[in-house]
Amino acid sequence: MALVSELHPVVLKAETNEASNALQDYAEFWKIPYRLNLLEPKGSVLFTSDRATAAQSSVHGPVILTPVGREEAQKTASDAGVGVTSENKLLRLPVRKGITVSLRTNVYQYSGSRIEPLLVSEGTTIISRIIGSNIHLVGLDLVTEYSRLVHGGFEEIPSRRFSLVAKLPFSYQSIPSFIRNRSFRTEKGLSGLTEENLGPVECLRTVFLASLVRIAGPIPRIGFWRRGKAYALSVTHDVETQAGLEQGAKRLMEVEETMNIRSTWNIPSDRYPLASSTLIKFAGNGEVGGHDTRHDGRLIFLSVEEKKRRLASCRGTLERLVDQRIRGFRAPLLQHSAGLAEALYNAGFEFDSSCPSWEILSPTSLRSHGVGTIYPFYMRNILEIPVSLPQDHQLIRVAGQKPSAAVDLLLKLARWIRGVGGACILLIHPDYEFGEAEHKQDYERLLESFRSDQECDIMTLGEMTEWWKVRKEARIQMNDNKVSIISPERSDMSSELQPQLVTGYGGDGFNVVNI
Numbered sequence: 001m002a003l004v005s006e007l008h009p010v011v012l013k014a015e016t017n018e019a020s021n022a023l024q025d026y027a028e029f030w031k032i033p034y035r036l037n038l039l040e041p042k043g044s045v046l047f048t049s050d051r052a053t054a055a056q057s058s059v060h061g062p063v064i065l066t067p068v069g070r071e072e073a074q075k076t077a078s079d080a081g082v083g084v085t086s087e088n089k090l091l092r093l094p095v096r097k098g099i100t101v102s103l104r105t106n107v108y109q110y111s112g113s114r115i116e117p118l119l120v121s122e123g124t125t126i127i128s129r130i131i132g133s134n135i136h137l138v139g140l141d142l143v144t145e146y147s148r149l150v151h152g153g154f155e156e157i158p159s160r161r162f163s164l165v166a167k168l169p170f171s172y173q174s175i176p177s178f179i180r181n182r183s184f185r186t187e188k189g190l191s192g193l194t195e196e197n198l199g200p201v202e203c204l205r206t207v208f209l210a211s212l213v214r215i216a217g218p219i220p221r222i223g224f225w226r227r228g229k230a231y232a233l234s235v236t237h238d239v240e241t242q243a244g245l246e247q248g249a250k251r252l253m254e255v256e257e258t259m260n261i262r263s264t265w266n267i268p269s270d271r272y273p274l275a276s277s278t279l280i281k282f283a284g285n286g287e288v289g290g291h292d293t294r295h296d297g298r299l300i301f302l303s304v305e306e307k308k309r310r311l312a313s314c315r316g317t318l319e320r321l322v323d324q325r326i327r328g329f330r331a332p333l334l335q336h337s338a339g340l341a342e343a344l345y346n347a348g349f350e351f352d353s354s355c356p357s358w359e360i361l362s363p364t365s366l367r368s369h370g371v372g373t374i375y376p377f378y379m380r381n382i383l384e385i386p387v388s389l390p391q392d393h394q395l396i397r398v399a400g401q402k403p404s405a406a407v408d409l410l411l412k413l414a415r416w417i418r419g420v421g422g423a424c425i426l427l428i429h430p431d432y433e434f435g436e437a438e439h440k441q442d443y444e445r446l447l448e449s450f451r452s453d454q455e456c457d458i459m460t461l462g463e464m465t466e467w468w469k470v471r472k473e474a475r476i477q478m479n480d481n482k483v484s485i486i487s488p489e490r491s492d493m494s495s496e497l498q499p500q501l502v503t504g505y506g507g508d509g510f511n512v513v514n515i
C-alpha cells in the first residue's frame with residue numbers, strides 16, 4: 001500500500017472553458033483528488049491542454065500535455081524539435097484482464113531521437129516523453145474528442161423526413177412502418193453494437209487516468225458503485241399502449257417480483273386512460289417516470305417554453321394519479337438535446353434516460369446514433385442516464401432478432417459493461433415480445449443472469465440518481481497519512497462509497513486495490 005506521502009498531487013490547467021470543463025469532467029468522473037488552475041504544490045504532476053503552460057511548468061516537475069487540434073500538435077512537435085504525423089485510427093486499450101475499450105480518432109504519432117514511447121497499445125503510441133524534458137505528450141486530443149462525443153452526441157438532428165412526418169396528424173403510427181421498411185432489418189445493424197460505438201468516451205477516460213498513473217504513480221479514487229459491487233443494472237419499461245399497461249406489464253412485473261427486482265415504469269400521461277390504482281401498483285414495484293403527454297414524437301420540435309409546459313403537465317398529471325413525486329423522464333423515440341434537458345430541469349425533473357449509448361437506428365435522425373458512454377453524466381443540471389443496452393424494439397423489430405437471440409446479445413453486451421464497470425440500462429416494452437406469455441422464460445433468463453451476480457448493483461433509475469449525487473459530492477481526502485472519503489451527506493449511502501487506489505496501468509489494464 002502506497003503511503004500518502006508518496007502520492008503526487010494532480011493539477012489541471014487549461015486556457016479555455018472547453019478545455020477546463022473537459023479536464024475537470026475526466027477528474028470528476030474518476031473522482032480523483034485534483035486542483036484546477038491553481039499553483040502547483042511541490043511534487044505535483046500537471047495535466048494541461050496548453051503548450052505554453054506545459055513549457056513553463058515543466059521547469060518544476062512532470063507535465064502531461066494533450067494538445068488541442070492538429071495545429072497545436074504540430075506546434076508542440078516543432079517546439080520540441082520532433083516530427084508528428086496524424087492518422088485516423090481505431091485505438092484499443094485494456095481496462096482489465098480480457099476487457100478493452102475502443103475509439104476511432106485522429107492519433108498523433110510523435111517521432112524522432114528525442115521521443116521515448118511510454119505507453120504503446122497495439123502498435124500505437126498513446127503517451128510519449130520528450131527526452132531531456134519533463135513533458136509527456138498524449139497522442140490524441142482529449143479535449144476536442146470529449147466535446148465531440150458527449151456534447152455532439154447529445155444533440156440529435158431530426159432528419160427532414162422525420163420532421164415532415166411528425167407534423168402530420170396521427171403521424172406517430174406511420175413512423176415505425178417506414179423504419180421497418182428500411183434496409184436496417186438485417187444483421188448489419190447489429191454488427192454496429194461494438195465497444196467503439198457503445199463507449200468511445202470510456203477510451204478517452206482510460207487514456208486520461210492511464211497517463212496520470214504512468215507518470216504520477218498511484219492515484220486514489222472513489223469506486224463507481226456500492227462496496228463490493230462491480231457494475232450496476234436498472235430495468236426500465238416504457239408503456240406504449242393500453243394493452244401493454246393492462247397485460248404485458250403484469251407479466252413483466254410477475255417475473256421481477258419473484259426476483260425482488262424493482263424497475264422504472266415510464267408512462268405517457270395523456271395517451272390512453274390511466275387508473276390511479278394501476279399506477280400506484282407500478283410505483284410499489286419500483287417507480288413511475290414520465291414518458292411525455294401524448295407521445296406523438298413532436299417534443300423535440302417545440303419551443304423552450306412549450307417543452308417546459310408540456311413536460312410540467314406530464315409530471316403534474318402523473319403525480320396526481322400516483323400521489324408521489326415524479327422525478328424521472330424518458331422521451332418517446334429516445335429524443336434528446338441540451339434544450340430538452342434544460343426544459344426537463346425547469347419542469348421539475350431530476351433525471352432523464354432518453355439518450356442511447358448507441359442505437360442501430362434513431363427514428364428521429366434516421367441514422368445510427370449515440371452519446372458514447374455507459375455511465376450517467378450531468379447535462380444542464382439533469383442527470384442523464386444513457387440507455388446503454390439496445391432496447392428490445394431495436395433488436396427484435398428493427399434488426400429482426402428472435403427474443404432468445406436478443407437475450408443472448410444483451411447478456412454478451414452486459415458482460416462487457418460489467419468488465420468496464422458501467423451501468424447496464426435495460427429498456428423492455430411490455431407492449432412487445434417480452435411482455436407476451438410465450439416469451440416469459442426469455443425475460444426470466446435475462447434478469448436471472450443479473451440477479452444471480454453478487455457484483456451487480458441493481459437499482460431503479462431514481463435510486464441510481466441518488467447514488468450518483470452522493471458519489472459526485474464526495475471527495476477523497478488525504479491526511480494523517482491516510483486516504484479517506486469525505487461526504488457532505490452523512491447517509492447510509494455515503495458509507496457505501498469505496499475508496500480505491502489505482503496502483504498501475506499495463507497490458508491487463510488498471511491495477512486497482514480497495515483501501
Ligand SMILES: [Zn+2]
Nearest residue numbers: 238240332333
Ligand atoms: Zn415510447
